[in-house]
Each structure stands twice: as C-alpha cells, then as structure tokens.
Amino acid sequence: MQNFDYQTPTRLIFGKDVIEELPEVMKQFGKRILLSYGSGSIKKIGLYDKVKELLKDYEIYELPDIQPNPKYDPSVLDGVKICKEKNIDVILAVGGGSVLDCTKAIAAGAKYEGDPWDLITYKVKAKEALPIVDIITLAATGSEYDAGGVISRTETNDKTGYSDPLLYPVVSFLDPVYTFSVSKKQTAAGCADAMNHIFEQYFCEDSTLLNDGFMESALKSLMINTKKCLENPEDYTARAEMMLCCTYGCNGIYSLGNSESGWPCHGMEHALSAYYDITHGEGLAIITPRWMKHILNEKTVERFVKYGVNVFGIDEKQDKFAIAEQAIDATYKFFESINIPMHLKDVGIDESRIDEMAKHVAENEGLEEAWAPLLEKDIAEIFRESL
Template sequence: MQNFDYMTPTRLIFGKESIVKLPEVMRSLGKRVLLTYGGGSIKKIGLYDRVNELLKDFEIFELPGIQPNPKYDPSVLDGVRMCKENQIDVILAVGGGSVLDCSKAIAAGAKYDGDPWDLITYKVKAQAALPIVDVLTLAATGSEYDCGGVISRTETNDKVGYMDPLLFPVCSILDPVYTFTVSKKQTAAGCADAMNHTIEQYFVADSTLLNDGFCESMLKSLMVNATKCIENPEDYTARAEMMLCCTYGCNGILSLGNSYSGWPCHGIEHALSAYYDITHGEGLAIITPRWMRHILNEKTIDRFVKYGINVFGIDATLPKQEIAEKAIDATYAFFESINIPMHLREVGIDESRIDEMAHHIAVNEGLENAYAPLTEEDIKKILIESL
C-alpha cells in the first residue's frame, strides 16, 4: 500500500431543492459574483432565473457560452479579464464539468499577473485563487469534488489537465432533478466518463481490497443506473445515484494507497478531443476496450480476471484468458448498449492525423510510465484499432 496525503475540503449539498442554500453559501464569500455557464440549457429549465432570484442581493456579472472541452481563448481569458476589471469576489459555475473546469482556470488566472497559460501548464505555481461555488447540471466529470480541470487551446491542439489544491470548489450543490433534461447522448457520455475515471484507478500494479471493492461497486452502479436514466430520464433514484457516482469518480478517494496508473485512456483521448473537439466520454468509450485488449498480457491478465468476475459476473472457473477476453467484450458491449458510437470514424476521425496525434500523445502525456507502458507505436496501434 502506497503512502498518501489527501484532503477534500469541498462541501457537498445534495438532494432536491438543495439550491435554497445557495445564498447562505455565497454570503460569506463576497457580493460581486461572476456567473459562468454554457449554452441555454440553464435558462430552459428555469435554473438561471432561480439563481438570479436567490442572489438578488448580490451584484452579478455573467460569462455565458462556455463550450464543451472548454477553450482557453476566449472563455478562460475573457473570464480572467472580467474578474480583474470588476473586482469579482467569487465565481459561481452553473452547468456541467466544462463550465466548472473553465471556472477553475479563471479563478487562478484572476489572481495572477502573467499569462494564465503559465499556471495551466505548471510553469508557475498559483499563489492564490478566487473561491468557486457550483450548481451542477450534468453528472459526468466529477469536477465538483476535485481540484482539477481540463482546458483546450485550439491553436496548438493542446488539451491540458490542470490540478491545484487552491481550486477545490468551496461548495457544490447537487440536485439530481437538474439532470432530468440531459439528453440520452450526454447521459451515456457522462456514464462512460465516470466509468473510465474508475477504470483508470482500478488497473494498477498495487491496489487494496478496499479500493477494488469501491471501484467494482462504482462500475456496477454506473452501468445499472445510467441504463435506467436513459430509459426513464426522470427516474430520480437512478439520477441521484449516478450523480453521486460521478462525484466520487475523480477526486482520488477510489485509489487512496494504490499505485498510479498514468491514466492512459485519458492521455490518448485528450488528443482526440483537442484535435477534433469530440465528446470526451464518447472518445473514452471508444478507446478503452482497444486499450484493454492492447495491454492484455501475462503481467496484466490477473487484473482483467478480477475485473471480469467481480464487475460482470463472469464464471470464475473459466480459463484466465477467456475470462479476460469476455470482460473486455462486456465493456465494449455495455458502451454499445447505451448507443455510444464505438468507432472513431463515427465521430469524424479518420486515419489522416493518426501519426501526428500519436506523436503528440507520446511527447506530452508521459504514458511510458503508465501501468502498462505505452510507446508512440503502441499509441498509434490503439488509435488504428479504434478507427
């Protein structure tokens, strides 16, 4: 078991009508609020009006239009500028993980005099950040309970993961009702994202029985409840459990004491969505079974056997190789069952930039140090197998 130093300071307020506590949460943080959000969904479901009514005693400045795979330019840069010009006290992110990821980069950039990209790429360590509160409308990334985010810089095809303890939200308000209107496509992609967060922490060289149990339960819960959410979008119990699974998925609690996996599927997918701006969860679903099959060998097979038996209930008396292969097939089949496109060509990616992306990943993602080390040639093969 590995040493660890762990802290999660974020307050979670979960359940129906939990938003009524928003004024209480915000009151101690200041009066000047930057409200960040994406498209028009928060207005369609009435959440925008509800937030403004609850915060009628606050001075609110708005940054709308934050896109999936949030962009450094314009969103982060515009947000930093607005915070500085308007002496913002606190950022309120209302939306999904992309809005929150972007808000985290803004929070650090607002307290830095140089180019915020210096912080995102770790050239400079942030010394301060604005406080962040969020009202979540999409179960997927887990950004509401961690200190990280992912920012895309279009002109260089970079999609960079950025973590800093200063960026934990002060409070996350989680009402599953706000996810009722999430489309089947985004519900499925959110499930795939959270499943992959869990898989990235499960496939490691050194783990504990406790953490394995956490991860296995997470995966089973996500598959059962995402299916229910897709069949009946207003199934509160299923939406609630899926939301909590996603919240737990990415803040490290599933892997305390485990060795590090290198998060290879995320490393590969970041290039796909940086180059082609595809839906993150869909990219992960496409890559994951191909990565699994590529790394299946004598060293990794016992992990796949445990995964197959405990997550999918595969007969433990079968030969190891058969169990492992059935587990990979079952992973693929689940993603396919919730109508995720399972080939890169289906999401607009062909072979024309495979070499370029494989090189970009090999240079930037450090996957030679992953649980199953990946060379540039390995990455290229996984991408080709995913076409």
Template sequence: MLNFNYNIPTKIFFGEGKIEVLGKQIKKYGSRVLLAYGGGSIKKIGLYDKVVEILRENNIPYYELSGIEPNPRVESVAEGVRICRDNNIDFILAVGGGSTIDCCKVIAAAYYYDGNPWDLVIRKAKIEKVLPIGTILTLAATGSEMDAGAVISNMETNQKYGIGHSGMFPKFSILDPTYTYTVSKYQTASGVADIMSHTFEEYFSNEKGAYLQDRLAESILKTCMRYGRIAIDEPENYEARANLMWASSLAINGLLGYGKDSAWAVHPLEHELSAYYDITHGIGLAILTPHWMEHVLDENTIWKFVEYGVNVWNIDSSLDDMEIAKMSIEKTSEFFKSLDIPMTLREVGIDEHKLEIMARDVIDYVGGTVGNFKALDYEDVLSIYKKAL
C-alpha cells in the same frame, strides 16, 4: 496499500431543493460573484432564474460569463478573468457541467496571474493563489464538482491539457439530480462512459493491497451499469439520476486513488482526439477503452482483468483466466454499445490522417511513456488509435 494524505474539502449539498443554501454559502466566501454557465440550458430548465433570484434576495452583485464551450477554451478563461478584474469579483459560481466548472477553476487561478492563462495550463507559470468557487451541477460526468483538477483546450495549437491545484477544490457544490432530467440521451451516455473511465483509470493499477479502494471502484462501475440505460430511457427517474450523479463525484474526487500510484492512460489519448477534432470527451473514452484494455492485457496484467470480470461482470471464476479477461473486455464494449455510443473513431469523424501526429503529441506531453499499469510508448499509442478506427 501505499501511504497517502486524505484531503477532499468540498462541502456537498445533495438532493432536490438543496439550492436553498446557495445565498448563505456564497456569503461565507465572497460578496461579488461571477455567474458562469454554458450554452443556455440552465435558462430552459428555470435554474438560471432561480439562481438570479437568490443572488438578488441576498443583495449579492453578480456579473455573467455565458457561452462556455463543451471543451472549454482558453479564450473563455481569459474573458472570465477580464470580467472578474473589471468588477472586483471575489467569488465564482459555476452553474453547469464539468466544462463550465473546469473553465471557472482556471479563471479563478488565472485571476492572480498577469500573463496568458495558457501559461498556467502548460506549466510555464505556477498557480500561486485561487479565487474561491462554488458549483451547481447539471450533468453527471466529469466529477469536477468535487475535485481540484480542470482540463482546458487551445484550439489554435490543438492542445488539451489538464491542470490541478489544491485551491481549485470547490468550496461547495450543490448536487440536485432533478437538474439533470433534461440532459440528452447522447450526453447521458457520454457521462456514464466518463464516470466509468475515471474509475477504470484508478482501478487498473498494479497495487494489489488497496482492497477497499478496488471494491469501491467496482461498486461505482456496477452503479453505472445498473442505472445508465435507465437514465437514458427514463430521464426523470430520480433514483437513476441521483445514483449517477453521486457516482460521478466519487469516481474522481481522489477516494479511489488513495493508497495507489496510478498514472492515467486513456484520458491522455482521448484529449488529443478532442484537441484536434473537438469530439465529446466521454464518447472518445468509450471508443478507446476496450482497445486499450486489449492492448495492455498480458501475463502480467491478466490478474486484474480476471478480478474485473468476476467481480463486476459476474463471469464464472472457474473459467480459464484468459477467457475471463477477454470476456470482460467484450462485455465492456457491449455495455457501451447498449448505451447507443458510437464505437469507432470513423463514426465521430476521425480518420487515419492525424493519428501519428496525435500519438506523438501524447508522448511529447507526458515526456515519456503513458500510464503505468502497462506503460505505453509511441508505437503502443498509435496501435490503439489504429485499432479504434
């Protein structure tokens, strides 16, 4: 296990009715709030009214940013910064899923930067300071409610990049599983795939001494396997929604990656799909993951696939190692299919025309090879894209 420094400062309030702490928590960090949300689902479930009621009861002025996109745009970030500056905002409340939270994190960072917020995303400028933010989660998927990262899209340049800073950790997050009851079957499935992909990115590592982290990762994967279909078929099953919500947070809050040196591979490949075609992030990950697995499987990586197959899928350990590895990949694909996820790029409107451009963009962005479980060059990335068609 490698050395590491533990830092997960977000305070979590988990469970039904935990919104009761909202007013008190906001007052610890600010007095004038930007209330940010997406397409309006929070109004349909009554959450918007509850939040506004609490803000008014606590005499907290608030100003709204609505309509944040599923793949949040840099334009929404700029608009949020404008609202914050015009109204002397000192706290941002993100109510929604990962896209809303990600957008708010970058608004919080760009507030203190005079230039184009995109400069921060492409690392043309450094984040110096960040407004405090809090979240109320409505979708179990990205884990943004408990990490310091965000992903923002620029559709004019067909770019979708990640950005991170320790100041972007939410001060608090309210996780009430009942707020996910109305999430569609499609988005629930996409969220499960996203959680699993975050876990895979840390799990498939060359570090053999992080036994505890790997067992934690396997438990998160098994949680997704156990409750994914249940949440789709029984959307108001509290146990299923609660377990998936907590799995979402634990998959990417840093816990699984401590003691490892993991460089993610599938996420950079998917970001190009979203940047060019604006597809649902988790769906893109589900499509690409089995093909990435097949591509990186060789005599040097087979040990990890055997571990995965035996520990997660309960495959007979007495079988030949390569047979176990291939079965584990097949079972992964079958699981995603069982959630009714489309499993080819063509099914989500992507053909071969931009594959070479996207593959080149991946390599150009990372400045070399992608991932380090087995490093991928341009030809590797292009091959994975083609196999996923």
C-alpha cells in the same frame, strides 16, 4: 498499500431543492459574483432565473457560452478579464464539468498578473485563487469534488489537464433533478467518462480489497443506473446514484493507497478531442476496450480477471485469458448498448492524423511510464484499432 496525503475541503450539499441554501452560502464570500455557464441549457430548465432570483441582492456579472472541451481563448481569458476589471469576490459555476473546469482556470488566472497559460502548464504555481461555488447539472466529470480541470488551446491542439489544491470548489450543490433534462447522448457519455475515471484507478500495480470493492460497486451502479436514466430520464433515485458515482470519480477517494496507473486512456483521448473537438466521454468509450485488448498480457491479465469476475459475474473457473477477453468484450457491448458510437470514424475521425496525434500524446502525456507502458507506436496502433 501506498502512502498518501489526502484532504477534500469541498462541502457537498446534495438533494432536492438544496439550491434554496445558495444565498446563505454565498454571503460568506462577498457581493460581487461572476456567474459562469454554458450554451443556455440552464435557461431552458429555469435554473438561470432561479439563481438570479435567489441572488437578487448580489452584484452579478456573467460569462456565458463556455463550450464542451472548454477553450482557453476566449472563455478562460474573458473570465479572467472580467474578474480583474470588476473586482470579483467569488465565481459561481452553473452547468456541467466543462463550465467548472473553465471556472477553475479563471479562478487562478484572476489572481495572477501574467499569462494564465503559465499556471495551466505549471510554468508558474498559483499562490491564490478566487473561491468557487458550483451548481452541477450533468453527472460526468466529478469536477465538483476535485481540484482539477482540462483546458483546450485550439491553435496548438493542446488539451491540458491542470490541478491545484487551491482550485477545489468550496461548496458544490448537487440536485439530481437538474440532470433530468440531460439528453440521452450526454447521459451515456457522462457514464462512459465516469467509468473510465474508475478504470484509470482500478488498473494499476498495487491496490486494496477495499478500493477494488468500492470501484467494482461503482462500475456496476453506473451501468445499472445509466440504463434506468435512459429509460426514464426523471427516475430520481437512478439519477441521484449516478450523480454520486460521478462525483467521487476524480478526487482520489476511490483509490486511496493505490499506485498510479498513468491515466493512459485520458492521455490518448485528450488528443482526439483536442484535434477533433469530439465528446470526451464518447472518445473514452471508443478507445478504452481497444486499450484493454492492446495491453492484455501475463502482467495485466489478473486485473482483468478480477474485473470480469466481480463486475460482470464471469465464471472464474475458466482460463484466465478467456475471462479477460470476455470482460473486455462485455465492456465494449455495454457502451454499445447505451448507443455510444464505438468507432472513431463514427465521430468524424479518419486515418489522416493518427500518427500526428500519437506523436503528440507520446511527447506530452508520459505514457511510457504508465502501469502498462505505451510508446508512440502503441498509441498509434490503439487509435487505428479504434477506427
């Protein structure tokens, strides 16, 4: 077991109607609020009006239209500008992980006098940040319980992960009811995203029985409950369990003491969605089984055996490579069963920029140091295998 230093300062308020506690929570941070949100779904489900009603005694400024794969320009830059001009005390992010990722970059940028991109790329370390409160409406990224986010810079085809302990939300409100209206496409993509967060921690050199069991249970829960959510979008129990599985995804709790994997699928998918602006979870679902197949060898096979036996119930008496191949095939078939497009061509990606993207990943993601090392040629092969 590896050494670790772990702290999660985020308060989780989980369950039906917990938003009623919002005024009491917000008053400790100040009166001037930046309300950040996406394309308007929170208005369709009545959450926007509810928030405004609950916070009627506060001074609220708004940053709408934050996109999936949130953009540095305009969203981060616009948010930073508002925070500085209006002397914002606290940011309230209402929406999915993209809204919260963007909000984290804004929170740090609002307290920095230079170009916020300096912080996102670790050129400069943030010294302070505005407090963040969030109300999550999509089970997927786990951004509500971690200190990181991912920001896209369109002009350079960069999609950059950014993490800083200052950016943990101080409070996250999690009401599964607000996920009832999530489309089947986004429900499935959220499941794929969360499953891949677990894969990125599970497939590593050094792990524990405790962590393996936690992650294996979470994978089974996600697969079972996602199908229930797709069959009945208002199944509260299924939505609630799916949401909590996703919440644990990226704050390290699944894998305390494990060695690092390098997060190779995220490293590769960031290029796909930076170049083509595809749905992150779908991109992960497409490349993950191909990555699994590509790295299967004598070093990695035992992890795939454990995964196959404990998650899918594959007969452990078989040849170890047969078990591994069945586990990979079962992963592919699960994603296919929830109607995720399983080829890059299905989401508008062709052969034309494969080599360019592979080079970008190889130069920026450090995957030659991953648990299963990937060079530029490996990345290109995985992309091509995914077409």
